[in-house]
Amino acid sequence: MASRHPDLSAPAWTHGLAYELETTIAAIARLDARISASHCASAWTRRAAWSGFGEALRGQGVEIDEIDIFGQACGLPLPSRSLLPTFGDDLAVLAAWHESLARRGPRHWREALPFSFDPPADWGQRPLLLRALELIARHARADRTSVPWLALPALLHDLGVTHRPLPNLAWADKGLRLQPDAADAITRRFLKQLRRSAVTGLERLEAIEADRLRAAHALGQARRPGALLPLLGLSQVQPVLSPRGVGGHLGLTISGAGKLLTRAARAGLLVEVSGRQSWRAYLPPDLAQAFGFVPARRGRPIAPPRPSPALDAVLADFDAEMRAIDERLARLGVGMTEPTPA
Template identity: 45%
Template sequence: MVAAIASCTAAIARLDARIMVSSVASAWRRRAAWMGYTGALQLQAIEIDEIDVFSWGCELKITGRALRASTVDIFEEFAPWQAALRNPDPFAWRMARPLALAETDSATAHPLLVRALDMLRRDSRTDRSIAAWLGLPFALRDLSLCAAPLPCLTGGAKAFRLRKTVDQQDWLSALRALEASARSGLAHLDDLDRHYRLAQRAIAEEYRPGALPRLLALTSYRPLLGPQSVATLLDMSVAGASKLLERATEAGLLVEISGRRSWRQYLTPDLATAFGFIEPRRGRPRKDPPPLPANPKIAEAFDAFDREMAEIDAMLDASALNRDNSRA
């Protein structure tokens, strides 16, 4: 148990340290929210795969995936949760909850990670909704295990809700699952960082980048795209969006996953591998290419790409806010 606590705490600390200095932190938090919400849905005994939550988040149904029943909206808690994750007020999530349970006097004698999981356990016993599982990132933040809520760190164990008294195996299961989420989040961050560097290189090597930088910035936030969605988001023709997607595919920054001549769909290579669309590379990992030589022209291209990413982030946030307001 002591080894599991130490290992899990270290994994969370590594992820927290990396995300604080990453150039793609905003894009990662968007993906991490989809990852974390998937875990919370599964703890609610809802049979769903991560690929389907990514598909919902990107507003594009993946060809060949089964349709989900529309009688119940399993994503209705996502928008309030995401708003709380972005809210700088540390009490925003806690005040929105119908019931907040205080820690017992003896709780302070336990490690911080155990205290966070115990808060989750007590919440899950009193609140049968998905909100209990979604609260773990805030509990970890409140106990200073991370500087800000890390969306992928939802979790717990079904035994927390189903059993009045949990045993050591249940605690170990929750700790190992939480550590696996932290490691997975760090792997996704590594993939995003690599995609960011390769996108910069591809832009710098293009004679006339055109709209390619804007598309590559979009892929960081919307890893699943099709010609119609790109045309709508970037305000261009479907034919132009198709050509732009083909350019990104030729540069190795997207993978075509639909296998069709019409209604094509594209996914970033890391997720295409994770979701089983392409085979993972065997043998030693490929060595990243050396950094491009520093010069004013390349620095200007990199700065422009960063501005594109910031604009895409703001555009998607505004779009999500308008969509939520229209539903309300």
């Protein structure tokens, strides 16, 4: 007789588990609230989708790191990374998943379930996060692809945990399929991973917002900004940059784009991570640090520029540039990608 799978929404409660659930919910709520009010939500969501998609691929046994997803999504393999074999149509799956989350409207959580489910009588009294875990566990046992791992952000939204789907909350755990009896360990891993993803997501949102302020300040101080504004707007949604790619997107020569990138790097707005490669690559400072290209900054964080009418005017221009980029992406129907260097 097949063993009955434990119900992950009704664990054996301990003080430690209750504390982990509380801190995880609080971390997700902080991120959700900040995203809902941020001018940088679009740029953050695009990067978060790459992070979440990498988690789903690793759950399927694909040996790929987050840095590789960023590079391949931007069409520019990063230096020091071995050239990975293509992973089929997964980039198309990534684009379709991102678009489906962006267009998702209000719906009841049962509408998206690809399997039949009769909730227990006290289902409505159980914690929302653990209800989501139980549903994902059932989904993962019914579908052996990456679809269940990618379904979690939408499910959390449908259950009312988040105001909008947060793509970085995609989650994968092979134990749901291989070790279904390890309920306590699976639940703790689930809460720990979601809490870590929410904390990291908030840190990256704050870094993007800080980049926006620093970019506006630099543009306000520049006597001849030239194409610096569209470059900095592009770096928000296309964080892996090269002279060839920037030249193609902004209508510049490769030489002119290289000089523009060098100017942004000298102002501390981008970091060159090329090493000894024959082609140059650049990242925003927070990603250069997260991916290990530069050491973590020590001491007090750099104070943001002081508010002023002049800064507000430049921020308005910057946000208008970001909206133009988003509209261009929407018309294209795909993410903006750079040609891979020969």
